[in-house]
Amino acid sequence: MKIGFIGCGNMAGAMIGGILRKKLVAPDQIIATAKTRNSIERAKKEYSIGVTPDNREAASFADVLVLAVKPVYMEEVLDEIADALKPDSIVVSLAPGKTLDWFAKKLGPDRKIVRTMPNTPALVGEGMTAICPNGNLSEEDIQLVENIFQSFGKTEITAESMIDVVTGISGSSPAYVFLFIEAMADAAVLKGMPRKQAYVFASQAVLGSAKMVLETGKHPGELKDMVCSPAGTTIEAVKVLEEKGFRGAVMDAVSACVDKGRGI
Numbered sequence: 257m258k259i260g261f262i263g264c265g266n267m268a269g270a271m272i273g274g275i276l277r278k279k280l281v282a283p284d285q286i287i288a289t290a291k292t293r294n295s296i297e298r299a300k301k302e303y304s305i306g307v308t309p310d311n312r313e314a315a316s317f318a319d320v321l322v323l324a325v326k327p328v329y330m331e332e333v334l335d336e337i338a339d340a341l342k343p344d345s346i347v348v349s350l351a352p353g354k355t356l357d358w359f360a361k362k363l364g365p366d367r368k369i370v371r372t373m374p375n376t377p378a379l380v381g382e383g384m385t386a387i388c389p390n391g392n393l394s395e396e397d398i399q400l401v402e403n404i405f406q407s408f409g410k411t412e413i414t415a416e417s418m419i420d421v422v423t424g425i426s427g428s429s430p431a432y433v434f435l436f437i438e439a440m441a442d443a444a445v446l447k448g449m450p451r452k453q454a455y456v457f458a459s460q461a462v463l464g465s466a467k468m469v470l471e472t473g474k475h476p477g478e479l480k481d482m483v484c485s486p487a488g489t490t491i492e493a494v495k496v497l498e499e500k501g502f503r504g505a506v507m508d509a510v511s512a513c514v515d516k517g518r519g520i
């Protein structure tokens with residue numbers, strides 16, 4: 257299987273790193289396109305994959321072609337590559353806002369198209385991806401796409417109507433979590449802890465808490481209650497977070513993200 261990436265930025269880089277880490281395919285089975293001489297050299301050096309400035313070359317190489325450019329560039333990319341695609345290849349989009357119908361109009365009604373919403377933890381094998389195939393993919397095609405995304409994390413097949421919600425809680429949420437980790441570490445630094453150590457404590461606590469939700473199957477509220485001793489330290493912090501509208505702020509933030517995705 258040959259995998260192509262149009263664009264080799266943050267998300268493609270995380271996916272390529274994850275695929276190679278898992279050895280799903282050899283580096284020479286992957287090609288990515290980059291615009292500038294610097295980014296071409298950087299991608300070659302970092303991943304030892306094929307890198308070219310020519311999007312049509314990647315399109316004619318790939319059995320699965322991942323469109324890893326921002327939505328605003330999608331139309332010009334499709335205009336450029338449409339007649340260079342392999343006849344039976346699968347086109348995978350990472351872009352919010354661009355619907356399966358929109359792609360079918362650009363690439364024809366028979367093209368195999370998959371909308372996805374991955375996230376950057378793919379880089380460390382802990383990605384989460386929503387996969388939304390159109391009706392032209394066989395079960396085997398869908399399995400192939402799942403295999404790619406499962407090489408660097410978990411996947412869920414979702415309805416297209418849910419994909420913007422996935423962006424809100426998964427595609428974009430690593431940014432909110434990094435903000436949370438940074439803020440906790442800032443507080444620890446304020447209280448005298450060296451910054452490097454503060455990142456270890458804050459990040460490991462987030463990692464472990466997420467694992468508890470996934471592995472125990474317990475309600476997050478129950479897990480929170482297990483940490484809050486009566487008249488203890490934790491409930492003091494929880495009270496401050498509630499007073500400052502932490503949950504409402506998170507809900508508003510996720511909603512704003514979903515709405516933005518729907519409006520692109």
Ligand SMILES: NC(=O)C1=CN([C@@H]2O[C@H](COP(=O)(O)OP(=O)(O)OC[C@H]3O[C@@H](n4cnc5c(N)ncnc54)[C@H](O)[C@@H]3O)[C@@H](O)[C@H]2O)C=CC1
Nearest residue numbers: 263264265266267268324325326327329350351374375427
């Ligand atoms: N960064 C993230 O956490 C996530 C990003 N996405 C989606 O993935 C897509 C890519 O996002 P990022 O990697 O973050 O963006 P990015 O800006 O880091 O990378 C995009 C790359 O595409 C290149 N590019 C632009 N026009 C091009 C063209 N015509 N031909 C070839 N290359 C071109 C740019 O030079 C850049 O290197 C977007 O649609 C984004 O919404 C989805 C989930 C998570």
Ligand SMILES: O=C(O)[C@@H]1CCC=N1
Nearest residue numbers: 352423426427428429
């Ligand atoms: O910010 C963005 O538009 C992309 C989509 C999901 C994460 N990053």
